[in-house]
Amino acid sequence: MQKKHLRIAILGYGTVGRATVDILQKRAQSIADKSGVYIEVVAVLLRTAKLDIAPSVQAIATCDRKAVLEDENIDCYVELIGGVDVAYSIVRELLSRGKFVVTANKAMLALHGEELWALARKNNTCIGVEASCCAGVPLIRAIADGLIANSIHAVYGIVNGTCNFILTKMEEKSISYKKALEISITQGIAEADPSLDVQGLDAAHKIAIMSSLAFSLKVSFSDIAVQGIDNIDQVDMRHAKELGYRFKLIAAAYKVKDGITIWVRPVLLIEDHPLAAVKDTFNAVSIFGDTNGHTLYYGRGAGGEPTASAVIGDIISIGIGNWQSLFEYSGQWQDLNTHRNQVPAGQTQHRYYLRMHVDDSHGVLAEIAAVFTNYSVSFATVLQKKVENQDTKQALLIIITHETLENNMKKVLSALENLSCVYDAKTMIPIFDLDEEKIASLK
């Protein structure tokens, strides 16, 4: 039932490139029967001639970039090179030639999306980007298509599988961040240099792409507040769990009074929060629309096959013309968007978890309470514990506050540091509980 034949080139032969070629070589006909689009891989561009090329790929593999990019018989290019600069330069060249591009490159899109979309529009082509956010979970389609009738108020979720795996292991096995990172590297989940993931940048790329679409927003990437998971202490994880909370790295974008706030940071979620149950490398994203309310999308946010699922979906969509018409008709794309005020994370409201050590003596709690009162922050829960090594005559104090501005909390911490009875009052973690009711009040 093949109705359309597309000739594609795969640029890059890493995990996703291999999975994509493999699936298309094995299942092109069954995919064509289902979708109407027969996808023929005619070239695979390698960075260097490698030894471990699958036998079926050898005849079409090449390192000759110029020949592949200028091949008039190729309809659509799948950019799976990764990194930013080389990919960006190649994609620009392809779009300038009016070629269709499918990419999983979130960093490139977050940093250069506006220019790339404009170039695609100018050359009457388009870029398939489903694979850039949470791999095969059809999130970009949900925002750009399924929920199009909605004015979107919030998009947030767990969008980095490596971080979620590390946090899950830290919690399940009561191990340190360092130990959990080692496990994730050993299991091939984290990369040898995990900094892009664990420092939150990968999640920031994804929330930049999603929020740009969801809010028709020209995102200023450098204004996204980004904090990773590499400073999370097992001690806090244990205390938070006792109090009924779970640590998650959340990427969020939502409307607030004076604009939109976009941030990535570790937060605490109450244990029955829908995202608290998302474990290991799974991702999940909640979207709140004015008409549709809360919808949530869950699945594997990384890996060769799940990403290939999105890549092939995009190729098919280009084959039948649907990506093009979404791009042509809809006003959501980054080149058409306008800047709006990106409200700094410090001006957002949360409840907070704080941990510190204090002198275990009379009047200390009153002294601390006075500081909080001074900055109009009130306690919701106070938990005082003996320190196991009692030589110090200190107590551990965990405080959960009512909702307040982050800037107030910073002032509280700084004032606490000046109290002689308080030690290491540095740990302050927001408790994130943006639900439909709260979103309705923010509108």
Next chain:
Amino acid sequence: MQKKHLRIAILGYGTVGRATVDILQKRAQSIADKSGVYIEVVAVLLRTAKLDIAPSVQAIATCDRKAVLEDENIDCYVELIGGVDVAYSIVRELLSRGKFVVTANKAMLALHGEELWALARKNNTCIGVEASCCAGVPLIRAIADGLIANSIHAVYGIVNGTCNFILTKMEEKSISYKKALEISITQGIAEADPSLDVQGLDAAHKIAIMSSLAFSLKVSFSDIAVQGIDNIDQVDMRHAKELGYRFKLIAAAYKVKDGITIWVRPVLLIEDHPLAAVKDTFNAVSIFGDTNGHTLYYGRGAGGEPTASAVIGDIISIGIGNWQSLFEYSGQWQDLNTHRNQVPAGQTQHRYYLRMHVDDSHGVLAEIAAVFTNYSVSFATVLQKKVENQDTKQALLIIITHETLENNMKKVLSALENLSCVYDAKTMIPIFDLDEEKIASLK
């Protein structure tokens, strides 16, 4: 930024019709800015002249069915009449005229989908059906578009909000089915005649539509095994909870050895199953694809606004031509599908929960165990409890089995009925735990 202008008629002015007209009258311009499609409601067809028509609707409201259906200026009709026969006759007429139709009518699609899709194809038009399954959750798009590169192995979930609300209340408040149904009627969640929901038929309509698309299957609706929630006993809910299970009405379709099984029934889920946390009127559906693994979609599965979100999304998709091309290119639609073996629910494998009363005397458990052994069913958990009113000298026995064929379980129950030491061995509830690993083994 309006690029396309569509004139639509809304057929039916119930909850969804009202919400759709209301949103389009208030937000047509902002929706056009975002989507590129300006939607003008030019007619609202009423069944009878009603008194409570919104002022803004009065000028376009009419009971003149013929005039609306034959109006040459209308591009697209939104069928929100409900029921089957009248809607079916109207939709046939419209498709015969080559008009675009958007519908939320799951009963009509489940029973007549094949004919309607064929008629649409013959007349070079199409039917937007996103709203028919779980309202505004973009599930149809996920199956037909986002996951198109996958061969789908299983689709299952909670697709009836009324049943889920009743089960949630039964569990939370420890009340009977009857009492929970009353609450749901009082709160306007269940209809005055709730039978379509509580007997599982509405869920069966939805799984018929989804499985047809997911498996390119010509579904035989009458071969779907359907069981509702109206016989669930609070006693079982309490015991199940003690053992770490939750009751949910699940609609499922998945590949088994000799074909595909499709059923709707109350089952037990382990309490950390992703669907066990889905409460109140929310819906959630899991889809397992060969490439993408497990993805899950969650949201409000009913109600005026969420359904309007899907309806308007479909109108936009028709406006820009995307529904048409999905229908034209893809081989998944019901008129193109083929029959495959629908394996009866009795031939599927589950673990089972059983409840019975037994004589509280020596040797009884051995006698019961012998019956199970006879049919090759083994125990996983046995829980014996004193009956509170001890006049009877009976004990309550809860058994959880290892995995077995439903047909074996029926034989066990029937044999237990013949034991003089066993009373009312009638309650048998499957424990549903189809996960990725099990699906991989079924392939």
